[in-house]
Amino acid sequence: METAAGKDTSKIESIDGLPDELNQTFVNEAPTKSFLARSGSANPNQRVWAIGGGKGGVGKSLIAANLAIGLARSGAKVIAIDLDLGCANLHTCLGVEIPQVTLSDFFSKREGDIQKVLVPTPIRNLTLASGAQDAIGVANLKHTQKSKLLQKLRELDADYLVFDLGAGTAYNTLDFFLAADVGVLTLLPEPTSIENTYRFIKSAYYRRLKLADSLFEIRPLIDMAMDQKNPLEIRSPSDLLREVTKYSPEMSVKLREEIAKFRPKVIINQARTQTDIDIGFSIKSVCKKYFGVDMEYIGYLDYDSAVWQSVRKKRPLMLEFPNSKLVANFERIIHHLQQEQAKQKQQQKSVSP
């Protein structure tokens, strides 16, 4: 496989000072860069929002559903996709009956046309690709299936694709998160959730570095850093940067550039007190100090019993409880993200010739 740098990654020379076993480990797994590429989209303004978060039960499906509803209500054409394979709940949060054709059919090739997998929801302009009726083992997607799905989804005529990701840090989850324009991490203001969020950030971070073409030369070091008990005693991202700088200052510049591209967003869910709300700022600060990652705190959601009530009724929260404070919370978050999108566009325009 040729890369931008012109080297053949299947035959990389060994890095001095590394034990031989480690030099050989990375060669075969090289994930394709096309997964992260934006080409092939029918709608060049299409944006992909991925809602993830390490811990289970923090509200990803709920948030994905209601963000999708909010976007659709503002006039955009939205497709919600349930990528919590093996654990699909998005259809319930959207008030949709368990569909007959779902993503499992697409993966098993029973249904080749992704359009046929989309089902309508109670909200205009919003359709759903459900993960229900799942085949056993669907959670263990092959890389090619993942790429194909993403490619087909991007070809659809939609302004927004909203992914509901699963919990945990499986590569499937990480890769969809990294492929999105906006990656949102959901967390509760509790130690378990916070710890899992950091876990997720760490995994996504290293996964991203591993997928970066410009860093292929130092992939062995990145692989090492992913193992907490590696021989070079790389424990934190700071250690990795130090080792890379020792190896090649030029590579350390590239490493910093790649790190700067990783900008996850965070939403605090079930906030009850001001302290809960403020935790978002603390997490942002800690994340910057530990990982060197610029995380953005985009909003919080109040704890509201309307949530469990709407889930039990299997009705979308925004429709069932339009007077809930949460509706305003969601709209604020959407507004914020759309504003940032507009600013980025403007910046691109002013920079390009």
Added chain:
Amino acid sequence: MFEEENQNYYDVLDIKPDATLNDVRQAYFRTKQAYSKDSAALYSLFDEAQTRQVLDRIEQAYLVLSNPEKRKEYDKVHGFLSPEIPGMHAVGTSHRKKGSFSFESGLSGESSNSSAPPKTIADDLAKGIFSGFDDQPSKPAANPTENYATPRTLADSAEQNAFHADSSPSARINSWDDEVSWKSNQNKLGIVRRVDLIRSENKDAALDSLIASETEFSGEFLKKIREQRRISLDELSEFTKISKNYLQAVEDEDYDSLPAAVYTRGFVFQIAKSLKIPHDKASSGYMTRYSSKRK
């Protein structure tokens, strides 16, 4: 800590070099809170020793950056350009440490600074000075303010922030502050104390009219108002200096756990004041219930 060696005081407080004194103050609180002993945000990443290190750095950074003279000196030494007039923003500061790629310049939107259209002639001049900065260390870094100290209004700098691929820390702080502003006073020792317990975005007109129409002021009512204002018992206790147990007892109307009536009245008075409930009305209402129940 990521790249501890390369972190300057602005990095430590998560602010940009052109932050105002107010920004510095708020950043100090924010970071101090993030690294406090009880902060949930530290879990699994920082141990006690590392946290103490960070807190020390935060104190050092604040001592220097909150003092205009010390800050000017620090800026000179480290190649930042500080505002000549206290409280005014400098023109988009572009800074580079000689030789090494500076981590913060990659993130603080330095590249977008250069793409932002200049607003005044002074800006143009300033850009001329800055772009040569790295190559010509003999340039008058000693008098950086002469040519460029055109005070920018807040609106200008907000607009400039708009050209950054946002999420830079102080830009975030600026917009969140509209909703989460901490009003504070700074006394001579630099100790800041919040005078207003209620955050501005927790002010609620419907709630205020509910309070205005209330006559009884039971413990339950006080609790309801506190919760609606999103204040925890811990926060109220810290603010009023009344122990949490007493606060709880007042809300539960657990009179046996409370001291003599005169003290209880005092507690209710303080609680009401902190929660912005008419304190006279509240304490007499509450004490009327107290006496009738204690007969």
